[in-house]
Amino acid sequence: MEELLYSLIQLAIEHKASDIHFIVKQDHMDIQFRNDLGMEKIEQDIWDKGVFEYMKFIAGFDLTNPLCPQSGQFSVQLDTKEIFCRFSVIVNQSIQTGVLRLLRTNPSMAIDQLTQDSKSISFLKSLTNCRQGLVIFTGPTNSGKTTTLHAILHEIACKDQYNVISLEDPIEIEDELYLQLQINEAMGFTYEKGIEELLRHDPDVILIGETRNAYTARMVIRAALTGHMVFTTLHAKNALESLHRLLDFGLSEYDLKNTLTAVISQRLYKTKDIFRKECVYEILDAQALDHAIEKHEYPKEHRKLEDEIQNAVEQGYIFDPQAQFDIKDFQR
Template sequence: MTIERTADLLISQAVRLNASDIHIIPRRQDYLIKLRIHGELANHGNLPPIAGERLISHLKFMASMDIGEKRKPQSGSWQTHISNTSVALRISTLPSTLYKESLVIRIFPQKHSLFLEKMSLFPNSIIKLISLMSHSHGMLIFTGPTGSGKTSTIYSLAEHCASELNRNIITLEDPVERQSDQFLQMQVNEKAGISYQTGLKAVLRHDPDMIFVGEIRDAETAEIAVRAAMTGHLVLTSMHTRNAEGAVYRLLEFGIKPLEIEQTLISVIAQRLVSLLCPFCGAKCSKYCASSDRIKRAAVFEMLEGERLETIIQGAGKSVVEHAQSLKRLIRKGIALGYISHEEYSRWIIQKHEEAASERSKLFSNQNQ
């Protein structure tokens, strides 16, 4: 089998199994291939050393990367068609020992976004999200760890606004994860001088009704996003914070004044993906399960808005009593209704502690600097 055929077969199998990532990991005797399916890594096979090296070189070539450079991390992307479906692939390499490389492929199927009513474990959450889209200006922040479905949620909401509310929508992303014909998409390109800051300034001059900013990463982006929300635009964006309250504290760290946050921030939506119990397999659903068409994961949303949001803005740094719609209580409700397993709750608790430890580590590092 040619190396081109091997690469096409691997990617097509990953797409068919709804994998989000392909890992090609070098070992002493071979290369291990793993797929991340519904948030869980699973072994998919292995390749001999020569075949593994040739596969990585072929994938780097397809992504317009330097094949000869194995000592530095690289990234690239390309788009292909699998079973008449357009798929965007983002490639990342990392140097390992003995001049071998590890390679990861992030898969972005360019299909239509999920139906809104099928995304959430609790339908009432989607009704609230859609109602937030009726605002003509302000800012909505989606928070959660990588892979929690923030971008998919924002895409689905943006397509709803474009088709149902006839809004002019412009996105600024790094990278553009899913192509859509319903709104204008702009990609961050640092080499061409298009950063989040310069791109957002240009977007504001293009008469948008709604702006989707991929992520607020620094003080300048936060300031421009807030300014856009204050000048008659609805801004949808994301942040990497542990919970909904953390987004407010992060804006304050970026130098945004409490009054500006109070005037612009409509809601903070913390999102997590939870695995649903399979009627055939139970808590651990096999990737070869006969119910493969069934939705195996759903989103749980915690929405910080109204009086509770105002209380946090005005008394930033003070603890707030856990409310009925917190992530912890919603996941417990899912367990009580039989949608979620107890193992999923334990996994979520562990992840929450790891995120808290990571934030404390970053804070300690910044203080030392």
């Protein structure tokens, strides 16, 4: 069974898949790969329900409670590379659905490789010199937030001047230049507990992988107020919506004005080169950021994310139909 699972994961990697989707009906199992082209159905008669049940076992599921939605994790060694896998299952009547996310702990990219927009590159590089503050990155899943953050942390760590520590769930990009801590909720090492422990390790620069709730938001603000440079992510549609979410978490406008360095919203698009993608950034900082915090709206001169996406299309940086759908969505 182990060899069958490994061969499935190897095939998914060859298809450049980020996730493997399963639908199990009685003894039949459908498999789809999610990759840059969308969902790809795999016609096969090799992998059956036994592989699905085996993944539950190695992911540490409670097998005595099969009807409850569950998730777990495991890792596999393919050639000389470790693949971290996160498996989740939902049962609905006679159907089981599962998703196996493949996290290949890729090496970090350089800031110059993220985008062709010179202003964005210049701003991201300027963040590597900041000694105190808070930078929030926002965007949907697979928008490049993790890649951008690790590119920034890598450049900071290369200066060999600051103690850089990250707190992540899971660690998607490994970097030997700084300490990376893995969330393990089963062992009680949550984001909340992790931040408390992390602050005792005398950090200069901190990455909190995700600000999920009001408590984490308050701890992030506390870390920034006590002399640290803090980076984190937040699920929101754009930079302005991120501010609204922080206020909904119970933070005050005073807290935000005294800690926030920038809020950066981003999307990731295909380019003419099939081997690379382009990050598009909306950067809300300085006076525009203060205005947005006080007035709860963008200043008129601010370039919103849809403006930056349109510019990337016009400049020929991106060639992706999704860009036009996103622009229309923002303009609703």
